[in-house]
Amino acid sequence: MIRALDSFATRLATKAWLLALPVLALLGMPPARAESGWQQLNMTRGVTEISRKIYDLHMTIFWVCVAIAAVVFGAMIWSIVNYRRSKGAVADVTLVHNTKVEVIWTAVPVVILVAMAVPAARTLVEIEDTSRTELTIKVTGFQWGWQYDYLDDGVAFFSRLDRKSDAARELLSGIDPSTVEHYLLNVDNPLVVPVGTKVRLLITGADVIHSWWVPAFGVKKDAIPGFVNEAWFRVDTDKPGLYRGQCAELCGRDHGFMPIVVDVRSKADFDAWLKEQAAQQKQAAVPAAATG
Numbered sequence: 001m002i003r004a005l006d007s008f009a010t011r012l013a014t015k016a017w018l019l020a021l022p023v024l025a026l027l028g029m030p031p032a033r034a035e036s037g038w039q040q041l042n043m044t045r046g047v048t049e050i051s052r053k054i055y056d057l058h059m060t061i062f063w064v065c066v067a068i069a070a071v072v073f074g075a076m077i078w079s080i081v082n083y084r085r086s087k088g089a090v091a092d093v094t095l096v097h098n099t100k101v102e103v104i105w106t107a108v109p110v111v112i113l114v115a116m117a118v119p120a121a122r123t124l125v126e127i128e129d130t131s132r133t134e135l136t137i138k139v140t141g142f143q144w145g146w147q148y149d150y151l152d153d154g155v156a157f158f159s160r161l162d163r164k165s166d167a168a169r170e171l172l173s174g175i176d177p178s179t180v181e182h183y184l185l186n187v188d189n190p191l192v193v194p195v196g197t198k199v200r201l202l203i204t205g206a207d208v209i210h211s212w213w214v215p216a217f218g219v220k221k222d223a224i225p226g227f228v229n230e231a232w233f234r235v236d237t238d239k240p241g242l243y244r245g246q247c248a249e250l251c252g253r254d255h256g257f258m259p260i261v262v263d264v265r266s267k268a269d270f271d272a273w274l275k276e277q278a279a280q281q282k283q284a285a286v287p288a289a290a291t292g
């Protein structure tokens with residue numbers, strides 16, 4: 001029985017890497033299949049330079065971790081299989097308080113950590129660099145939605161869960177959520193931004209702490225009452241479209257019902273939209289000012 005277990009353990013140790021191969025192959029798939037299949041388990045590569053840098057950093061660190069795990073577990077399994085008592089192995093006592101070994105196993109992790117910290121710090125500095133922005137939008141999180149203020153243009157609006165999702169989510173609504181398009185991920189008024197423009201967000205909270213998170217932009221920033229946090233993104237010029245996100249800070253009862261939708265348009269489309277919004281809002285303000 002023991003001999004059978006022995007040979008099973010030996011076979012398992014020599015074949016374990018064969019089992020790991022398909023998983024590793026899937027994780028390292030080319031970016032062309034980024035948003036489908038197994039790749040959905042991974043981060044998105046996104047549509048901004050920063051999001052890709054974050055993704056590349058994540059993959060680099062991931063492979064470093066895989067290599068470390070392979071070396072550590074490989075040595076462990078190999079030792080357990082080959083140097084077990086049933087094979088007549090005797091414990092080695094020379095490794096205890098061996099200065100040379102202790103220096104090596106302290107220095108090697110330090111070198112690895114410093115090597116990982118350099119690219120991580122470089123990307124972090126870029127994420128925080130909000131200089132030379134071309135458009136500033138104030139984002140205010142509230143229970144349960146987002147307010148967007150285009151500070152230089154006098155345009156402001158609320159963005160809430162779209163009516164269809166809102167109706168379907170009601171208890172005993174009788175509406176099948178699977179029939180609602182983008183259920184709980186759609187809003188009435190999306191945030192509209194232009195492509196190829198460095199957009200700075202000033203993020204704050206009106207009541208409790210929320211968090212503005214759009215994975216495709218590599219942006220996730222807390223919206224804290226009394227604080228103004230900064231974030232920025234620049235969407236690739238060839239990637240206009242709708243991008244979705246959610247509140248990422250547990251903020252209360254309807255935390256799961258305050259999605260984010262960003263409508264990224266060409267610069268010309270965006271300018272036209274902004275002008276139209278500014279004109280509409282100015283007109284809407286006139287009667288109020290006249291009667292007030």
Ligand SMILES: [Cu+2]
Nearest residue numbers: 210247251255
């Ligand atoms: Cu929230």
